[in-house]
Amino acid sequence: MSQTPNIVRSASAGSTSNVVRANVVRSSAVTPSAVTPSAVTPSAVTPSQRRAQQLDPTDSTWWRNAVVYQIYPRSFADSNGDGVGDLGGVISKLGYLELLGVDAIWLSPVMRSPMADHGYDVSDPRDIDPLFGDLAELDRLVADAHSRDIRVAMDLVPNHTSVEHPWFAEALAAGRGSAARSRYYFRDGQGPDGSAPPNNWVSVFGGPAWSRITEPDGTPGQWYLHLFAPEQPDVNFDNPEVVADLEQTLRFWLDRGIDGFRIDVAHGLAKAPGLPDMDLDTAIVLRHTDSDPRFNNPQVHPIHRRIRAVVDEYPGAFTVGEVWVDDNAQFAAYLRPDELHLGFNFRLAMAAFTVDEIRGAIDNSLAAVKAVGAPPTWALSNHDVYREVTRYAPDDSPEGIAIGTDRARAMLLVELALPGTAFIYNGAELGLPNVELPDEVLQDPVWERSGHTARGRDAVRVPIPWQGDTPPFGFSTNPHTWLPMPPEWAALTVDAQLDDTYSTLALYRRAIELRYHRDEFSGDAIEWYGAPKGCLAFRRSKGKLVCALNTGPNPVSVPPGDVLLTSKPFVDGRLPGNSAVWLVSRKQET
Numbered sequence: 087m088s089q090t091p092n093i094v095r096s097a098s099a100g101s102t103s104n105v106v107r108a109n110v111v112r113s114s115a116v117t118p119s120a121v122t123p124s125a126v127t128p129s130a131v132t133p134s135q136r137r138a139q140q141l142d143p144t145d146s147t148w149w150r151n152a153v154v155y156q157i158y159p160r161s162f163a164d165s166n167g168d169g170v171g172d173l174g175g176v177i178s179k180l181g182y183l184e185l186l187g188v189d190a191i192w193l194s195p196v197m198r199s200p201m202a203d204h205g206y207d208v209s210d211p212r213d214i215d216p217l218f219g220d221l222a223e224l225d226r227l228v229a230d231a232h233s234r235d236i237r238v239a240m241d242l243v244p245n246h247t248s249v250e251h252p253w254f255a256e257a258l259a260a261g262r263g264s265a266a267r268s269r270y271y272f273r274d275g276q277g278p279d280g281s282a283p284p285n286n287w288v289s290v291f292g293g294p295a296w297s298r299i300t301e302p303d304g305t306p307g308q309w310y311l312h313l314f315a316p317e318q319p320d321v322n323f324d325n326p327e328v329v330a331d332l333e334q335t336l337r338f339w340l341d342r343g344i345d346g347f348r349i350d351v352a353h354g355l356a357k358a359p360g361l362p363d364m365d366l367d368t369a370i371v372l373r374h375t376d377s378d379p380r381f382n383n384p385q386v387h388p389i390h391r392r393i394r395a396v397v398d399e400y401p402g403a404f405t406v407g408e409v410w411v412d413d414n415a416q417f418a419a420y421l422r423p424d425e426l427h428l429g430f431n432f433r434l435a436m437a438a439f440t441v442d443e444i445r446g447a448i449d450n451s452l453a454a455v456k457a458v459g460a461p462p463t464w465a466l467s468n469h470d471v472y473r474e475v476t477r478y479a480p481d482d483s484p485e486g487i488a489i490g491t492d493r494a495r496a497m498l499l500v501e502l503a504l505p506g507t508a509f510i511y512n513g514a515e516l517g518l519p520n521v522e523l524p525d526e527v528l529q530d531p532v533w534e535r536s537g538h539t540a541r542g543r544d545a546v547r548v549p550i551p552w553q554g555d556t557p558p559f560g561f562s563t564n565p566h567t568w569l570p571m572p573p574e575w576a577a578l579t580v581d582a583q584l585d586d587t588y589s590t591l592a593l594y595r596r597a598i599e600l601r602y603h604r605d606e607f608s609g610d611a612i613e614w615y616g617a618p619k620g621c622l623a624f625r626r627s628k629g630k631l632v633c634a635l636n637t638g639p640n641p642v643s644v645p646p647g648d649v650l651l652t653s654k655p656f657v658d659g660r661l662p663g664n665s666a667v668w669l670v671s672r673k674q675e676t
């Protein structure tokens with residue numbers, strides 16, 4: 087398997103305010119019948135009671151078994167009418183997130199940035215970009231989230247800066263061999279006039295990974311390395327100033343009450359010594375292998391130890407690294423007790439809707455962390471990879487997308503039944519598919535860098551529909567949202583789904599709530615049950631929960647037990663195709 091963001095099969099396919107809506111109800115009771123749809127049924131537990139039961143502020147290992155909701159801020163909610171989401175928008179929706187029941191949010195980057203890669207090009211890592219708000223607004227967000235027992239993680243981008251970071255301007259001005267250039271990878275070019283790049287590396291976004299600068303005296307000069315866009319020069323962690331600055335950034339946010347970090351390109355912070363040529367046969371846009379000299383070099387581990395030492399000064403804070411590493415032993419090395427707390431394992435987000443692929447991804451992800459005692463992580467999608475509805479859809483027709491939705495609902499039950507930490511990408515809880523966008527609105531640098539051969543990730547970043555019948559669906563007061571929203575999303579808005587007890591949103595709320603409340607969701611391991619062809623079933627080994635998934639088209643019988651939740655109503659007492667069920671085993675625990 088290759089390991090980098092794998093979006094990119096070409097794209098297919100209000101004031102829901104923070105007031106908890108009275109007509110939405112909850113329950114933690116087992117539904118006794120064997121034929122149970124995914125309806126939300128009443129309960130006396132209020133959201134704050136529920137949260138208080140779920141999260142103990144003194145629990146420093148909450149992240150081992152959490153539900154973390156990823157917010158892509160420019161697409162979540164726009165509070166100032168510029169058509170781009172912002173921190174004020176996030177604050178206005180915290181009640182919604184409380185209602186959803188998540189433990190934590192992860193904000194994709196909101197630091198100062200010229201937005202060449204929508205915030206993953208940071209010009210000041212210790213400030214908020216005005217597009218999103220300011221530090222005071224972030225403080226308000228953190229305080230409000232904490233008052234609802236929702237923790238807040240930020241995206242940290244240590245691998246590269248923006249070309250607008252003061253360090254880069256200093257490096258350009260300072261000249262060859264200077265201390266300022268040694269914060270980055272500046273090298274002379276090859277050939278008599280240095281006009282060929284220093285090595286053959288290509289950028290993850292397409293095109294060469296090197297750009298040539300003009301020296302202060304106006305002559306063609308050195309080259310600098312950028313594994314991503316030219317606006318994202320890679321920093322050199324061999325320079326002690328670089329890691330010291332990162333430590334300062336970590337403390338800056340942790341002191342403000344931030345609860346952790348998602349670490350961008352965590353496996354790429356160190357490059358192979360000497361920068362040897364790469365194997366160009368393996369070079370595909372947005373992909374790479376474990377042996378690629380651009381990534382996964384042993385020198386990365388001391389950097390993670392430095393990060394961990396700082397984060398450990400703040401009990402309860404955590405890190406989750408973007409670790410696109412295939413080999414389990416090498417993946418586990420990032421999760422040793424003095425490195426990352428969590429590592430994203432993307433196997434489930436890459437798996438097709440087949441028993442072999444899903445089971446293989448689960449077994450492999452569990453095995454990968456076992457040796458180091460770290461919890462597994464699970465994600466079905468994120469801002470870089472296909473939305474699960476589209477990924478599981480047999481085709482992009484409305485019927486195909488309906489099947490994709492059924493499968494995505496089923497996979498939510500699989501994901502949340504597993505031990506470890508689950509990540510939900512904003513909009514997944516609404517069953518949003520990818521959006522087929524016209525060429526002229528595409529903004530992902532991948533589109534240009536790949537010479538218009540890869541459409542990039544915009545299809546999964548279209549703003550969230552909150553309410554109403556027409557775009558922009560309460561996302562903004564501005565009809566010109568940064569990416570256009572499809573009119574067909576009227577049926578998928580938060581408001582429409584809150585009123586529908588069979589909606590995908592209702593399923594998410596119910597599943598998250600049960601996962602928190604029920605003792606059946608305990609134990610660090612799973613055991614597989616025998617299952618008919620096209621099905622899989624597993625049991626949490628210390629709990630009595632059984633999760634059964636039917637990937638086939640026809641209904642099947644399920645193991646004995648009381649039905650806790652189904653992704654689709656049973657048919658004649660059987661689990662329909664493209665659906666999953668949670669059952670509580672009637673057998674006594676031995």
Ligand code: NOJ
Pocket residue numbers: 203206207243314350351408469470
């Ligand atoms: C990984 C991030 O998830 C992606 O969105 C970004 O473009 C690259 N790293 C570069 O920072």
